[in-house]
Amino acid sequence: MLDKIKTLEEAKSLITKETMETFHLGSLNIGETHDPSYEIMKWAFEEILPPLKIFNWGEIEQTRRDKKFMGFNGLQNKSVPYHAFLNHGYSSLVMTDHHAGFGFQKNGEDADITSSVMNLRPSQKGDPVTKELLGSNYYHGAKAHWLIQSIKEEGLWAPIQGYTQEINGLLQFVIHPGSVRSCVFEEMENEDMECMIWDKTGALEHLPSASFDNVLEYWGYKLDQRGKHKNISFLLCRGVIEWQTDLAELGFRDEVFKFNRKVHELTAGKPLSIYIGYDSTMNDLEGVCEKSIRETIKNSHFTGSGGEYQKIHPVIKMLDISKLPDYNREYANQSTEFTYSRFLIPYLENYEGFSLFIDNDFIFKKSLLPMFYYLNPNDAVACIKYPHYEHDATKFDGEVNIDYPCKLWSSMMFFNNSHEDCKKLTPEVVNTWTGKQLHQFEWTDKISEIPQKYIFVEGYDNPEDKWDYTGIHYTRGGPWIDGMDFSSINNLEVYHKYKNLYDSTK
Numbered sequence: 001m002l003d004k005i006k007t008l009e010e011a012k013s014l015i016t017k018e019t020m021e022t023f024h025l026g027s028l029n030i031g032e033t034h035d036p037s038y039e040i041m042k043w044a045f046e047e048i049l050p051p052l053k054i055f056n057w058g059e060i061e062q063t064r065r066d067k068k069f070m071g072f073n074g075l076q077n078k079s080v081p082y083h084a085f086l087n088h089g090y091s092s093l094v095m096t097d098h099h100a101g102f103g104f105q106k107n108g109e110d111a112d113i114t115s116s117v118m119n120l121r122p123s124q125k126g127d128p129v130t131k132e133l134l135g136s137n138y139y140h141g142a143k144a145h146w147l148i149q150s151i152k153e154e155g156l157w158a159p160i161q162g163y164t165q166e167i168n169g170l171l172q173f174v175i176h177p178g179s180v181r182s183c184v185f186e187e188m189e190n191e192d193m194e195c196m197i198w199d200k201t202g203a204l205e206h207l208p209s210a211s212f213d214n215v216l217e218y219w220g221y222k223l224d225q226r227g228k229h230k231n232i233s234f235l236l237c238r239g240v241i242e243w244q245t246d247l248a249e250l251g252f253r254d255e256v257f258k259f260n261r262k263v264h265e266l267t268a269g270k271p272l273s274i275y276i277g278y279d280s281t282m283n284d285l286e287g288v289c290e291k292s293i294r295e296t297i298k299n300s301h302f303t304g305s306g307g308e309y310q311k312i313h314p315v316i317k318m319l320d321i322s323k324l325p326d327y328n329r330e331y332a333n334q335s336t337e338f339t340y341s342r343f344l345i346p347y348l349e350n351y352e353g354f355s356l357f358i359d360n361d362f363i364f365k366k367s368l369l370p371m372f373y374y375l376n377p378n379d380a381v382a383c384i385k386y387p388h389y390e391h392d393a394t395k396f397d398g399e400v401n402i403d404y405p406c407k408l409w410s411s412m413m414f415f416n417n418s419h420e421d422c423k424k425l426t427p428e429v430v431n432t433w434t435g436k437q438l439h440q441f442e443w444t445d446k447i448s449e450i451p452q453k454y455i456f457v458e459g460y461d462n463p464e465d466k467w468d469y470t471g472i473h474y475t476r477g478g479p480w481i482d483g484m485d486f487s488s489i490n491n492l493e494v495y496h497k498y499k500n501l502y503d504s505t506k
Helices: 008-014 036-047 057-065 079-085 128-154 181-188 212-225 252-267 285-299 341-348 369-374 427-432 435-439 492-505
Strands: 023-029 052-056 090-095 100-106 160-167 170-175 194-198 231-237 240-244 273-277 315-319 354-358 362-364 381-383 412-416 447-449 455-457 471-473
Touching: 008 036, 023 036, 036 212, 036 231, 052 057, 052 212, 079 128, 079 369, 090 128, 090 252, 100 128, 128 181, 128 252, 128 369, 160 181, 160 240, 170 181, 194 240, 273 285, 273 341, 285 315, 285 362, 285 492, 315 341, 341 354, 341 412, 341 427, 362 492, 369 381, 369 412
Parallel strands: 160 194, 273 315, 273 354, 381 447, 455 471
Antiparallel strands: 023 231, 052 194, 090 100, 160 170, 231 240, 354 412, 362 471, 381 412
């Protein structure tokens, strides 16, 4: 049973700066200062605890730029079990004799998650330990999707909480609660996200420290914002305080289960399909793009316990107009053979499941799967809503480069194929509508936004501003264009890396 300290004298007799035991230091209603817990905490702040820093994520950007911060790998790993099991079923709560765990259901009934894994040994099929492991990993991958949508809609309820530690000379935050939250925070990279970090190592000494009264004022404001009780409890754990408020209630799990079921049902039992634009004049560029996708997803495979059972091999298809009998649009005023055919994808998938379209001149440095988390299941499509770029006067093939609103938005799109707006994209519409109607999304206003940070637009983005990204979009062309002078094209080392890998496996 957890030891509870009730008086300041008791606290002074049991707690030192070296104390690693866990103690409950009481609770109080914010605003009450004549309370033993207030006295205990004020003493602990002044005499025992390391400095507490309250700051925004963006304030440690330089540390991360300088590669002095050990992060959590974003959602690179979490997205793998999510996509491995999403089309097979959805997460649920399961009770055992010992504890609550995460189950797996399909069509409203319990299902065996191990039956969805192809390479399990026969002895592990139906094994309770394996089922619990895979069920937990899937739940946490699903929770990330719900949490990103929640943060986008409602903002961050509570700050990122934890303490600093040093590993091999690098700063790291130990986040609690943090199994998914820490990965989501890092993935979203929102510089305004608030952090409340105990500085055990002194790595944040350049930031101002908060007093106990500062903290009470801070939590009072947060609880007021959400209409919660202004009560706070204090748990001394691992030499720092964990703040316990109504903002940390576990009722969200029901929301995760409900959200995950909805997304699963939208898959119609089909895995995410990835379409790459194919152009017969671009010297196998689509093959290099595909190679970068497969390699980066393989590199994101989970390496922890059970990781060998949660690998995915993405479904990748080439969007080749010569193999699309329902596409008969005249080839005119198009920079590529897939300029308009990309909008046929929901139709090609029978208006079922989720699909991703990408131009063939994307090369990826990291797995693209985390970007799927930004698709709201109520929306028709997700894309990057690029700003208006000043484009070159001519394209890589010498044609006039026409500017228009939403340019580049359609270069990468996650389709929610069964959405009513996606069903508007029939062969007749794609064959006859104008470029403005299609590329400026006149067929929908239900557009989820993927952050611009993910894609470096070569020739337009500044590497000083966009220093960590998932992929490069070579909008100005490259070595795959016959006769092109590509000496001014930047970041081609990434293309050459995957071109060499592609050539070696052809």
